[in-house]
Amino acid sequence: MSGTRREIPNDPGRKERILDAALDVIAEGGVHRTTHRKIAARAEVPLGSLTYYFDGMSDLLAQAFARLSDTMSELYRRTLQSAGSTAEAEAAVVELICGPAYATDRDMTLIFEMYAYANHNEAVSVTTCTWLERSRDSLALHFTPGVSRALDALIEGWPMHRAFADAPLDRRLVTETVHAIVAAGPALSTNGDGA
Numbered sequence: 001m002s003g004t005r006r007e008i009p010n011d012p013g014r015k016e017r018i019l020d021a022a023l024d025v026i027a028e029g030g031v032h033r034t035t036h037r038k039i040a041a042r043a044e045v046p047l048g049s050l051t052y053y054f055d056g057m058s059d060l061l062a063q064a065f066a067r068l069s070d071t072m073s074e075l076y077r078r079t080l081q082s083a084g085s086t087a088e089a090e091a092a093v094v095e096l097i098c099g100p101a102y103a104t105d106r107d108m109t110l111i112f113e114m115y116a117y118a119n120h121n122e123a124v125s126v127t128t129c130t131w132l133e134r135s136r137d138s139l140a141l142h143f144t145p146g147v148s149r150a151l152d153a154l155i156e157g158w159p160m161h162r163a164f165a166d167a168p169l170d171r172r173l174v175t176e177t178v179h180a181i182v183a184a185g186p187a188l189s190t191n192g193d194g195a
Contacts, residue, residue, distance in 0.1 A: 011045070015053045018043045022064040027109045031061060031117050062123035065114045068107075069131040075102055076155075077138045086182065089142035093178050096155050098171045103159035112160075132156075146188030150181045 021043035025034050036057065040047040054060040079096055083089040096102045103111070118125040132152065139148035154177065162169050181188070 014043075014045060014049060016067075018045060018050060018053060018060070019064045019067045022060055023068055023110060026061075026064065026113050027106050031113050034061070036060075058121060058123075061117065062121060062127065065110075065117065065124050066127045068110050068114065069127050069134075072102065072107065073131055073134040073138075076135055080138045080141055083142060086142060090175075090178050090182055093139075093151050093155065094171065094175050097158045097174050097178075098169050103155075105163065108159055108163040112163075143182065144185050144188070147182055147185045150188055151178065154178065154181070 018039060022034065022039045024042055025038045029038075034057070036047060036050050039060070040050055050060065054063065076096060079092045079102065080089060083092045114124060114128060118128045135152045135155065136145070136148045139151050143151060154174075158169060158174065
């Protein structure tokens with residue numbers, strides 16, 4: 001048998017399981033209460049396996065938030081790619097804001113934690129900025145840059161309001177607002193400020 005034990009994983013998918021467990025632990029208690037021990041217990045792996053895959057808690061958290069960003073960005077992209085017209089793209093945006101699949105309660109908790117942690121961790125700050133760029137790129141499949149920027153702010157912000165109000169959103173109001181932004185497209189030009 002060639003290769004070292006380090007080259008031959010005996011538990012395929014362990015790293016991903018650890019990252020998913022880390023997100024579960026963060027969602028339940030926040031970054032500030034997340035420990036190696038809690039993550040290992042949730043992932044059902046030996047505590048030492050965390051140091052095998054990650055260079056400390058900061059690296060583990062950064063990779064966990066990158067996994068969250070990738071997963072949500074892929075859903076965001078798929079939702080918009082399936083639209084065949086501007087009207088369908090508007091409906092897709094409304095679904096991202098109001099629907100059950102994107103920005104669930106758990107997702108919103110993790111997003112809040114990621115945004116807060118991004119203020120103190122450069123890798124997570126980069127992940128967050130990249131996520132916003134990916135979101136606008138997905139919207140750009142159907143909308144101008146100015147409209148994409150405005151819609152992305154709605155997609156990010158309205159679920160936050162829903163989470164804090166602990167009440168469903170008014171889908172009709174969301175639909176009318178999305179349509180108004182799309183209709184105002186030519187008036188929404190970007191000024192190159194990168195915001």
